[in-house]
Amino acid sequence: MTKTALDFIEAKVLAGQRLSFEDGVALLESGDLLWLGGLADLARQRLAGDRVFFVNNRHINHTNVCGNSCKFCAFSAREGSPEAYTMSLDEVLAAARQSLADGITELHIVGGEHPSLPFEYYREMIGALHQLDPAVHIQAFTASEISFFARRANKTVAEVLLELKKAGLGSLPGGGAEIFSERVRGLVCSRKISGRGWLDVMRIAHETGIKSNATMLYGHVESGAERIDHLLRLRELQDQTGGFGSFIPLPFHPANTGLSHLPGSTGIEDLKMLAVSRLMLDNFANIKAFWIMLGVKVAQISLHFGVNDIDGTVVEEKITHAAGAQTGQEISRNELVGLIRAAGRIPVERDTLYNVIHTYEGGKDERRPVEEVEEL
Ligand code: V47
16 A cells, blocks of 8 residues: 555544545555554544543353354354353342442343243343342343344344343343454354344344444454455444444454464554554444453553543453453453553543443553552
């Protein structure tokens, strides 16, 4: 890519103009990481200022049983196999109870597409969790899971969403999007909902008053053009509904998957992807770095590459850890505050829908002993 083309893109960003498909591909191909990061940082500054969000949350992966056999997934197991597990309602409630005592404000629940669990299992789970603590926001079930529930229960997507909403569902997580390209889906997740199907479920959710996130799984067999196509399809839907709260690019982890011969992404590629996401998704308020997949240090550095959200405390995560993630399972609120401060930003604890719970004012770049942070 010639310098002139990149200069032209830079001028567009400075003028606040929307970037095209060709611009996105050129940005991904550009070799100047710091230039790209600086441009994304400018876009981040305009959209989000110096505040960096995190949430006090807990993930629950209620079952790994799944009939999809996606090649990128190390988490799923066949029904009846020795690795298969399905949590009972009591086990889900016990996991939630444990973290409610620690003050979480969000439960993030995703699992496999279990071929024989009835829809009642999910509706009862949401209802019981909501009763346990009506103030806790339940972000549960990817668009792919919602579509699967509808097919299994012979209901429409809208019916499933409304029943879950009535039971206490707050919003949908962004998983299951993978890469929208039919070519790629044919290679890595041919049994899963199509890209168009995923977007349709999200459109219906947004029209039903249910907000959601969006993700993209990258670093496997997709091309740069297919990544940009994915971003543009999200941008188009966001223009129409405004229902996406954040975008989270997820770097593929190859260990124990059907694609274990692939190397996985590098830190440079991760930072580039986050920066390009910030620049292309001009109608997304938040770009999130999921530290579990990126590693804490890359997630922290990404705060200078367009990112303004570092996800949350998480507590327990099985999907990426099955695929070889080296990160811990949990990070404390104080550690998140320290990481954000050390990056020169203002830590803000948010709820799931980006309402501010607490702004940690004070010295921006000093690191304080962990026990002092709570007292600010
Ligand atoms: O849908 C599966 C991906 C997703 C692997 O909405 C893998 O705030 C990497 O969607 N390597 C689940 N990724 C996680 C997810 C998520 C995470 C954090 C925040 C939010 C949010 C959503 O993980 C799956 C799939 O795309 N995944 N296998 C793997 N081997």
